[in-house]
Amino acid sequence: MGIDDKQVEHVAKLARLELSEKEKELFGSQLSAILEHAENVSALDTQGVVPTSHSVPLLNVMRPDVPHEPLQQAEALANAPVAESGHFRVPRIMEGE
Amino acid sequence: MTKKLWEHTGHELAGMVAAGDVSAVEVTDSVIVRMEQVEPDVHAYLTPTAERARADARRIDHAKAAGERLGPLAGVPMTLKDIICTEGVRTSAASKILQNYIPPYSATVAERMAAAGLPLLGKTNLDEFAMGSSTENSAYGPTCNPWDLGRVPGGSSGGSAAAVAAGQAVVGLGTDTGGSIRQPAGLCGVVGLKPTYGLVSRYGLIAFASSLDQAGPITRDVRDAALVLQTIAGHDPKDSTSLPNPVPDYSAKLDEGIDGLKIGVVKQISLQGVSEAVQTRFREAVSILEKLGAQVGEVSLPTFDYGIDIYYLIAPSEASSNLARYEGVRFGLRIDAPDVLSMNSRTRAAGFGAEVKRRIMLGTYCLSAGYYDAYYLKAQKARTLIREDFDRAYKDFDLLISPSSPTTAFAMGEKLQDPLTMYLSDVCNVPTSLAGAAAMSVPCGVSDEDGMPVGIQFMVPALGEVTMLKAAYAFEQELAFDAKPPIWSAS
Numbered sequence: 001m002g003i004d005d006k007q008v009e010h011v012a013k014l015a016r017l018e019l020s021e022k023e024k025e026l027f028g029s030q031l032s033a034i035l036e037h038a039e040n041v042s043a044l045d046t047q048g049v050v051p052t053s054h055s056v057p058l059l060n061v062m063r064p065d066v067p068h069e070p071l072q073q074a075e076a077l078a079n080a081p082v083a084e085s086g087h088f089r090v091p092r093i094m095e096g097e
Numbered sequence: 098m099t100k101k102l103w104e105h106t107g108h109e110l111a112g113m114v115a116a117g118d119v120s121a122v123e124v125t126d127s128v129i130v131r132m133e134q135v136e137p138d139v140h141a142y143l144t145p146t147a148e149r150a151r152a153d154a155r156r157i158d159h160a161k162a163a164g165e166r167l168g169p170l171a172g173v174p175m176t177l178k179d180i181i182c183t184e185g186v187r188t189s190a191a192s193k194i195l196q197n198y199i200p201p202y203s204a205t206v207a208e209r210m211a212a213a214g215l216p217l218l219g220k221t222n223l224d225e226f227a228m229g230s231s232t233e234n235s236a237y238g239p240t241c242n243p244w245d246l247g248r249v250p251g252g253s254s255g256g257s258a259a260a261v262a263a264g265q266a267v268v269g270l271g272t273d274t275g276g277s278i279r280q281p282a283g284l285c286g287v288v289g290l291k292p293t294y295g296l297v298s299r300y301g302l303i304a305f306a307s308s309l310d311q312a313g314p315i316t317r318d319v320r321d322a323a324l325v326l327q328t329i330a331g332h333d334p335k336d337s338t339s340l341p342n343p344v345p346d347y348s349a350k351l352d353e354g355i356d357g358l359k360i361g362v363v364k365q366i367s368l369q370g371v372s373e374a375v376q377t378r379f380r381e382a383v384s385i386l387e388k389l390g391a392q393v394g395e396v397s398l399p400t401f402d403y404g405i406d407i408y409y410l411i412a413p414s415e416a417s418s419n420l421a422r423y424e425g426v427r428f429g430l431r432i433d434a435p436d437v438l439s440m441n442s443r444t445r446a447a448g449f450g451a452e453v454k455r456r457i458m459l460g461t462y463c464l465s466a467g468y469y470d471a472y473y474l475k476a477q478k479a480r481t482l483i484r485e486d487f488d489r490a491y492k493d494f495d496l497l498i499s500p501s502s503p504t505t506a507f508a509m510g511e512k513l514q515d516p517l518t519m520y521l522s523d524v525c526n527v528p529t530s531l532a533g534a535a536a537m538s539v540p541c542g543v544s545d546e547d548g549m550p551v552g553i554q555f556m557v558p559a560l561g562e563v564t565m566l567k568a569a570y571a572f573e574q575e576l577a578f579d580a581k582p583p584i585w586s587a588s
Binding site: 003007008011012014016018019030031035038039040044046049050051052054055063071076078080081088091092093 | 197198201294295308334337338340402405409410417421424425426427428429430431433434436437439443445454455458459461462471472474475476477478479480484517520531532533534559
């Protein structure tokens with residue numbers, strides 16, 4: 001199954017990736033080839049089979065509700081590209097004031 | 098000629114340190130000198146931490162002088178794959194997007210290794226975010242295979258495997274999502290073990306595919322692999338997928354032998370383009386196991402052939418979600434733009450390499466509206482079929498074997514332009530990952546064709562590590578593989 005330019009652009013937008021024209025072309029053809037190979041899986045009969053999302057049978061794992069020292073604000077902000085007044089600073093999201 | 102300290106295995110060195118024959122500082126210095134010697138050729142390290150290693154070693158020597166009893170790996174210099182967070186030491190995942198990331202905390206496995214007294218030599222190279230099979234996808238240049246510098250070391254834990262093989266670390270940790278410990282261990286002629294999913298904490302591993310990722314040992318012999326596994330295994334309250342089961346003694350039964358053990362040779366592997374040279378060594382390995390008293394038979398796992406396809410639907414889907422966090426806000430690179438969306442998209446465009454972008458695109462596509470059922474859900478159901486295939490096989494056999502990799506190490510650049518061919522190099526390793534079970538690679542000689550190492554893979558059901566290590570140890574002792582890469586004797 002081929003992936004056309006429009007689909008590549010749509011997926012890139014969903015994935016928040018700004019791709020060059022060259023990348024769009026390359027990924028379009030490579031993803032098509034990979035998915036074509038993966039089409040093999042459709043030959044398997046999975047009628048009524050329960051999907052495996054995790055191989056470990058653990059459910060609703062809880063920890064004791066005991067207070068502990070959290071990561072400090074300064075440590076949490078130490079790797080931020082831009083921090084200001086105890087916050088992560090980002091470009092404006094809303095229009096106007 | 099007497100061996101230099103760096104040439105010894107971990108259990109040998111720890112024994113010498115504990116007996117007072119050498120100090121941990123002397124051992125560490127020997128490995129650091131070795132590292133300085135061969136690192137320019139091998140390029141295994143992204144961030145060497147020699148001073149940290151010396152300080153760690155001094156602490157071991159002080160502890161010994163104070164009469165403290167040392168652990169079975171105390172004073173053994175180690176490396177950690179640079180996807181394992183280390184507090185205060187840069188952890189880049191071999192990505193430009195984390196070029197300056199200094200974690201505020203350590204992974205549980207890093208903490209446990211440090212607490213066991215293993216000095217940290219540095220952080221080793223990998224394919225960016227562990228996505229690759231050759232370590233060529235590192236944003237900081239490839240690592241070379243110590244056996245032939247023109248070839249890849251495998252991947253994604255290629256840096257750790259090469260460092261251990263070249264003598265510039267005694268033991269190392271890698272991570273394995275679909276073969277990333279076993280395949281490079283096989284291609285570099287060392288031992289690599291992927292534990293059962295949930296046996297080893299994932300806390301502090303930079304996530305690639307959360308339902309598959311596991312950290313595990315890369316060592317020069319099976320006993321060291323058992324000791325490293327002992328150090329890192331066990332429940333961690335910080336990882337909700339961590340198993341609560343008690344941890345057995347992985348070294349206790351190594352000597353037991355494998356008389357009467359039922360071993361299955363996976364039939365499907367021979368159909369998967371395994372090279373003649375690899376098959377020759379593998380057939381000899383089967384004879385050795387038979388000679389040791391194992392009952393070897395053939396076993397068919399019909400879904401084995403679908404492993405790669407299932408894996409490349411599931412792993413990229415999980416990755417596309419996990420890697421959403423790199424958006425230029427809380428950590429890592431930011432490329433400025435007037436609005437948030439452009440800032441996110443440009444940051445990710447500049448920070449991720451081609452393979453990471455490819456997998457994010459693939460995963461996003463598989464999870465997107467209209468395709469989820471056909472790809473991701475279908476793959477998850479197929480994953481159940483693989484588990485059932487293994488369950489059936491383990492009714493008749495105690496463990497399964499296959500080559501660790503269909504070929505020996507390939508040339509640099511050979512598969513870089515064709516992602517699908519690269520993906521197929523993990524064909525032997527992916528099915529056990531999908532099943533969540535344990536597997537390990539052990540050297541089984543060198544190829545008659547190119548002199549490169551060949552590995553045999555041992556596979557067991559979930560939590561079958563004791564049996565697996567016992568079989569691997571018996572095999573290793575009988576084969577007595579002692580070839581070393583040419584760089585071993587370089588001085």
